Amino acid sequence: MENGAPAVEARRRAGRPPHPVLGPGRITKAALRLIARDGYKGLTMSALARLLNVAPSALYNHVSSKQDVLLLVEDHLMAGVDISGFEAGPWHQAVRGWAWSYRNVFARHTPLIPVIAVLPVTNAPQTVKMYEAVTAGFHAAGWPPDQIIDAIVALESFIFGSAFDVNAPAEIFNAGELAADAPLFTQAVASRASGSGSGPGGDERPVSPSDTAFGLGLEALIDGLWAQRALAPKARHP
Known part of the structure; x- marks a missing residue:
């Protein structure tokens, strides 16, 4: 043996x-x-x-270090964000698809939002790839280079906040015993519950309140940013 x-x-x-x-x-x-x-x-x-x-x-x-682990996590999440629309699609459509995808990715990982939102992109290749694609889309649409990052940050701030809203309690706006003291607010909450809103792409269909709010805010942001771009000096292309 x-x-x-x-x-x-x-x-x-x-x-x-x-x-x-x-x-x-x-x-x-x-x-x-x-x-x-x-x-x-x-x-x-x-x-x-x-x-x-x-x-x-x-x-x-x-x-x-833990920082290295966070970079791996950041890259993994950012790799799941859809940036394909920036390859050839119109700017409005590309931003819309990117933003919905971005929100949905982080709605599944809300504990990481406060960390990822302020984590440097240094040495995170998938994250840098995502930002490069978005920046290229803005550049192709004629955005002044000095306004591109500010516009992206404005969109991201809304996206991260909306990701939290996806997981908010259904009764978050229930005033309870104080309903009589806020009749207009209470009525608006009740109307919201019975309404419908816009999902990805702006199509009218019943969606969750968080989707409705995100669709409304996103379209306002896209239109507002585009209006700001139109007022800015034209970007010079090489």
């Missing part, structure tokens, strides 16, 4: 490892699971290592 033991051990080493190979994709998925379960404050390197069932030293072989 002793002579057979080394052969058995050799066969074990040649097979699959007991756990999936650690890499950026697995670390990112685990980080998202951890944040969904425990919130952003629950994302620590030690907690992430435990969830991955690896020693902290093994984790540090792939990411040097």
Whole structure:
């Protein structure tokens, strides 16, 4: 039996490892699971290592800090935002598709919004790719270069806030016992519940209140920004 033991051990080493190979994709998925379960404050390197069932030293072989983990998460989320409309579509349509996609991605990961919203894009290739595509779309539409980033930030501020609204309680505007003190507000809330609004693309169909509000605000932003662009000096193209 002793002579057979080394052969058995050799066969074990040649097979699959007991756990999936650690890499950026697995670390990112685990980080998202951890944040969904425990919130952003629950994302620590030690907690992430435990969830991955690896020693902290093994984790540090792939990411040097929590900041690196956040960059992986940021890139993963931004890669899911649809930027295809900026390749050839009209500016209004491209911004509309991008914004709806952006909101929907972050509505599924609201604990990360306060972090991602202020996280530098440095060394996040998918994030930079997204911003480059959007910037190129603005540039092609004749936007002055000095106004492009401000317009994107204005849209993002609305998008992030609207992502929170997707998960708001259904009765968030229920005044309860104070309804008699706010009759106009109460009536407006009741009218909202029985109405319909615009979904992606502006089509009229019954949608959730958060979709209605987002569609209304987004169209106003798009039209308002376009009007501002028309008043600005024309961008000079090379």
